[in-house]
Amino acid sequence: MTSNLRKRHRQEKWFQRMGLFSLCLALLFLGIIFGKILITGLPAFFKTEIEAKSAPQHLLNPYAQYVDQGKWTAASDAVDMYYKNGYPGTLSPQDSQSIEALKSQNKIRLSFNGAFFTHSDSSAPEMAGIWGALLGSLLTLLITFLTAFPIGIGAAIYLEEFAPKNSHIYWIEATINNLAAVPSILFGLLGLLAFIHFIGLPRPSALVGGLTLGLMSLPVIVVTTRASLSAVPFALKEAALGLGATPLQVLFHHVIPSALPGITTGVILSLARALGETAPLLMIGMVAFIATPPSSFLDPATVLPVQIFNWSRSPEMGFVENTSGAILVLLLILGLLNGLALFIRKKFETHHGF
């Protein structure tokens, strides 16, 4: 009897240990990946600057001769790599000597890379920034929100509250659930066909990107919204109906307020997924070198993940750290969005709560 009990306790302990081990393993992998990105990406936020007057032209960034960039001017990619890592790359021995000379005169320095946040894409890593891609992501996400949110919520409310329970509706439900699991690149193909070839919208624009991502987010929003609507207890509805409320009043006064935390969480999470999405946007031509930030929904635009993809296949060494730096910014934004979802959930749960 006691030995049996001891055995059962031992089993439980082992089970707990295995769980803890899995958790640690997952954290370890996460730590390695994140650490690697952090180590390669942090130098992107600092760049080498040279006092423009005292340096030979070819040590500065390639465009310094056309635009006055102030007293301290960004050094060329090769100089940047040399100053940060001591790696000579394509520099000649004379060049590295003149850099050493600049160093001793305090005419070369490492400073915060503000241009990384205010510049758009460039073929020179020392001049490239994420501003254009950030703006493109914002415009794209706005279109995604404006299309997916009303249509998704509307469809979910109809299906959950009003739709007759017949075979057609079951078929539609099954299709929506399937669509939520379809690989995102297929939505890219759909977007290419529907919006670009059929309607003829301009090719790499935030409008087309947003509509495509909207299509992609739609099924997820419908599924999560329906889940939170169905979690509202039936007793609540019956009580409201019993007091003489119309079905519409029940819906808007009781069901939706109670389900709101769940709905908002679902919407924010699917928007976060849309923000990090690359594959469908590759299909609709947002993988381009676009150096001018978009000023409207129809302008050529790219988004942050695609910008990262583009940089990752550039030959210059400087783009390696830029790539990781942009990944850090993207992770930060995604983290903030997920935090917001969590916050909304916690805040409203205590007030209406289910």
Next chain:
Amino acid sequence: MFKKEWGFLFFIFLFGFQIAEAAPPLRLAGSSAIFPFAARVAEYFHYKTQEPTPLIEGLGTGAGIKLFCEGTRELDGVMASRPFTETERKKCEQQNIDFQEFKIGQDGLVLIEKKGSQFFPIRIEDLRSAIAEKVFVKGQCLKNPYMIWSQIQPSFPVLPLRILGPAPASGTYDVLLEKIKGPCDSLLRHDGIYIEAPANENLIIQKVLTAPHTIGIITFSFYEQNKNRIRALSVNGVLPFLKTIQDGHYPLSRPLYIYIKLNDLSDHLNRLLYMREFTSNDAIGKSGYLTEKGLIPLPQSEQRNIQKDLAQLFKTGGSS
């Protein structure tokens, strides 16, 4: 309470839907081997002329040409790492697209390996035996039987064959196929020995660095930027240098082209301005910025001819 939010949304709409006043930028698409050069020229073009920065898309030569020939409005130019094929030319003519070819320089395909691995000189025939799907053995075309380098040449090391290179949609793949063409008409092998890496040469370099005994096939500009980590193999006894590729001694070299649309040229003179920047001495001269990035410039006489062609186009385009 809600009014404020609506006002904010309205403001975003105003900001979003304002119509851009500037002329639409030039648009080029095509080979990802030319993409870095075209992007660099686009920026210089912007800084020098104050025109909007052209839009460059690296889709691969085939996809670029397809888009180029879809209509007169779609693209202003296409970057191609091989000339138009006959069918592509016909399709373009059917759409009434008039275009001019500009040879902008040369490029080499470089066989690379990790620095410090065993060096062995390779010949075109060996490369064919290594990556072609069908090879000519004992008087007939057979499915490629080679699995180890030493099976191809007894002097080669006893190492498994493993080669990473371009994928079918790219012009680089077509050129590679053309270069290793033998008695058997075949594609590159599909049995896992030759691994296709779609449009990402950094990936090939990474793989070559991490997996031992892997040979990668990349373009010269990527080799130039990563010389400190990788080494080139000699082909037919010639190593890839600027000079050997330019004078044609290095066997795996190819010309690079840009095709520019000539329809309604008088309204699109910026196409010619862009090409003028591309073929200027600043860009592809002896110490031009593209030359430093790894583009192999044309011989000077050819460059002068192109500049003459451009000047001629300026005259006819400006007057018509």
